[in-house]
Amino acid sequence: MTATSMLFSCSMHVGVSNPMMASKSSACCLSNRPSSHSKSISSCGQFGVSGKSKLLCRASALQVESAPSFSVGQKFQFDDVIEAQQFDRETLNAIFEVARSMENIRNNSSGSQMLKGYLMATLFYEPSTRTRLSFESAMRRLGGDVLTTENAREFSSAAKGETLEDTIRTVEGYSDIIVLRHFESGAARRAATTASIPVINAGDGPGQHPTQALLDIYTIEREIGKLDGIKVGLVGDLANGRTVRSLAYLLAKYHDVKIYFVSPNVVKMKDDIKEYLTSEGVEWEESSDLMEVASKCDVVYQTRIQKERFGDKINLYEEARGKYIVNQDVLKVMQNHAVVMHPLPRLDEIEVEVDSDPRAAYFRQAKNGLYIRMALLKVLLLGW
């Protein structure tokens, strides 16, 4: 699957209770099974007979809707979390509202028991301890329980040649929701198509990592207080970083956003995203002056230069790596309300001295991942 087709593929799971959404899905979907869809995930019981049915749709382009008012009564249905593109502005707002309520869940003697009796399987085909712990913490904070596989690639069955689909059909018998990390692009969609219980994509190779994209945009909203009208500087490895690509995509859903790309030449943002932003009316420019960009932006989103992508060309890597560093000098030109973000892990592209500045938002950003994942687990298992 090419980057372009990934960018524009869409997977919407909409409920019949939302006329606007339902009509949208009628328009773009090959098959529409609203009657079966009324057995939604909210009826997912302990033993995983969820009656999940899916409306998969694919369109050649996504229109950004003008923002209708969101009321709590409306239910945006989705059965799985597969890619950033499945969320429109209203769904994002609704998820953020739930995430914010998760921040308020406190240790009143025993924590929330909202998901008591539910079992999440973390099926990780490649290690990603940060993401795994974040999901498992989210599940446990809501009273749910966890089945863990730290390295499902050595899953004896996978090693013996079992297909992902067969593994999913086995694991769905043991759990109520599957969090899948896989090394192959598209694996999450295959899993979701097979599973009768919800699947969350926790990263599928070079493909998607939608919960990272959600926590990024949520963090901007939390830190800056708005998403319309903001200026965002994307810095570092823009060619290989799926987080900056997804973030750029999601930012296009908001009004009057301006994006600056600041990157070494070898890892510049690819044309597909630039063309998409242009088609969506989002202003963007490339710059080689981090200081100037930092002085204008609400968000400086720094990323790690990914050494593993350079192979033998170690000198190219070294050259790229040292080029744009966030340090005290950058902080000095940044506005008081602006923040520095980073998907982590960081090496030296943000100096440690920056950590103590209140504008260093990256550890708060990591923690927001917890709230976003709590929100998604809650919505997928219990509904809104």
Next chain:
Amino acid sequence: MTATSMLFSCSMHVGVSNPMMASKSSACCLSNRPSSHSKSISSCGQFGVSGKSKLLCRASALQVESAPSFSVGQKFQFDDVIEAQQFDRETLNAIFEVARSMENIRNNSSGSQMLKGYLMATLFYEPSTRTRLSFESAMRRLGGDVLTTENAREFSSAAKGETLEDTIRTVEGYSDIIVLRHFESGAARRAATTASIPVINAGDGPGQHPTQALLDIYTIEREIGKLDGIKVGLVGDLANGRTVRSLAYLLAKYHDVKIYFVSPNVVKMKDDIKEYLTSEGVEWEESSDLMEVASKCDVVYQTRIQKERFGDKINLYEEARGKYIVNQDVLKVMQNHAVVMHPLPRLDEIEVEVDSDPRAAYFRQAKNGLYIRMALLKVLLLGW
């Protein structure tokens, strides 16, 4: 330990409350300590002082009893689950009855809390994610908790030369029940002899995998509605597959069973099982015609040809592998009530197109593993 001695060794743990069983144990056991045995596992507290005592018996052959009526009041005592041979027909019936009640445990707000406060240690010396997740799901579905080791072979202590017995004596201090997967035949029995808490064998090398055997026979009973008078085709790798060997052994406990062996010549069923079946009066025949066998059988039990057993002889493997495939053609000749089973993982010995046929029972079979394990955990920790 040779295959023959394994086949005919027996480990019965019988309670004094059952006169028939007790007398049987008197007859075949070298040591009979009914007085100490009254401190049974049901008194196993949170901190593992279970007062478990064991009646190990060894006989040169097992007689199949005629079936006395089973009443719920009778208590068949067993302290560990070590091998398929330890279960007689009545105990199997009793376990199946508990397993069936487990299917009814539903998500009434918070699931069952039957095993709340109990801690299961999954001590896996070789990876078997499917089996591990199944046990851990079973424990959690009953409200219990889990200590996990995904790869105890690298257990620092084992690497330093600690004996299995010492490891068991440490782990029993931390948990209430141990689920052991080991690479050595006989390891589970050694662990059970050492431990003062119950041990469940989750596979010990080429030895036993009794919970797989139990879920197989339970699945036949659930799918076909009976075990007496059935016809079962065992297909594929009958030489190396411990599941088909155990299944054949257990089927011999029922009346008027007929077994067909369908396998490539290089992996034919071994003589020990054939001789045992003959001695038990079970009719069996070998056939090379899968279609004819499939048309007659209630159960077509397909297995994977185990490549890892062929070593260098890759052409022998390839020849064996393609020989007997369950596909649409086989489905066409099968009776309506018949089912296809497989211990999983499968490669291409059952074609994917078969999955959507209601007679494809293998994923239901995997799920039955959950109920069987729930039942065993319940009985071992709480009694009947």
Next chain:
Amino acid sequence: MTATSMLFSCSMHVGVSNPMMASKSSACCLSNRPSSHSKSISSCGQFGVSGKSKLLCRASALQVESAPSFSVGQKFQFDDVIEAQQFDRETLNAIFEVARSMENIRNNSSGSQMLKGYLMATLFYEPSTRTRLSFESAMRRLGGDVLTTENAREFSSAAKGETLEDTIRTVEGYSDIIVLRHFESGAARRAATTASIPVINAGDGPGQHPTQALLDIYTIEREIGKLDGIKVGLVGDLANGRTVRSLAYLLAKYHDVKIYFVSPNVVKMKDDIKEYLTSEGVEWEESSDLMEVASKCDVVYQTRIQKERFGDKINLYEEARGKYIVNQDVLKVMQNHAVVMHPLPRLDEIEVEVDSDPRAAYFRQAKNGLYIRMALLKVLLLGW
């Protein structure tokens, strides 16, 4: 860090509610922030905002206080468990009192729920299944929950070059307490300095393993009934074993203790500990006669000769290994009230025939690790 500096470094976290301790901390600490310290760990909520503040102090030597009476009302504050040296006699007593109450927690239908809603992260950079299971069992026995990393060294972030500090700042967002096992001496202190939630050192390379030291001294107190006036034989690898070094250190806090060192020449106790004992007025002697020592001692503390420390010199290892074995002959000369201890795993330095003797205390010792860790988790998360 040299062994000497480790030995004499001290980390005391004292509360203002204890005047004697507070004045001690004033005397030895560079910075004293009692006002901020009133926000102690006991206020640590589910989401880890603990307001932990630390009084780190370093002195060139520790005085052993004469023992003031300990009353339950006094609160000895500590925020982290980093090294054996941070505990004085009173704190040890207080911890042992809590540990003893943990032995009484029984399976009254559902076990203790004292730590319900709390989440412990076991961040293990090298495998140590025994220690990890012990901590995880402790947490679960108190109703708490666990996030596990069996091999954090392959933590994708660490592999990509993330610092321990950054990992800690991420993981503290997901949990309420961190149990850290690391391959580098001093790692636990670095983690504790970074974290705003409590950190327990579960072994940092050749550095410290304080919970092992605590369970050793607790076991002696439980088995012998006192710590003052006892005779202890430390046997085996005294050069490399951090457990015997820490134990010797802690024993110096008690009165009229006599220590015998019995070891092959190549692995003799190092001078730093001998000098420290002398400076503290503790009587010690070296002996090559295990039988004579065993006949006099209350505790024979045997250790494994660590093959991994000998490198190529395999003949030196073999010579050292067979020299001092605890067997029936040793048992015969030991007093009736005396015990054999061992930090485990053992190879053949204690013969298996010893296990059945009531004076074989090493498996009880392992179990005491559970109670000590339960006590520490309780105190760090809930206070005294």
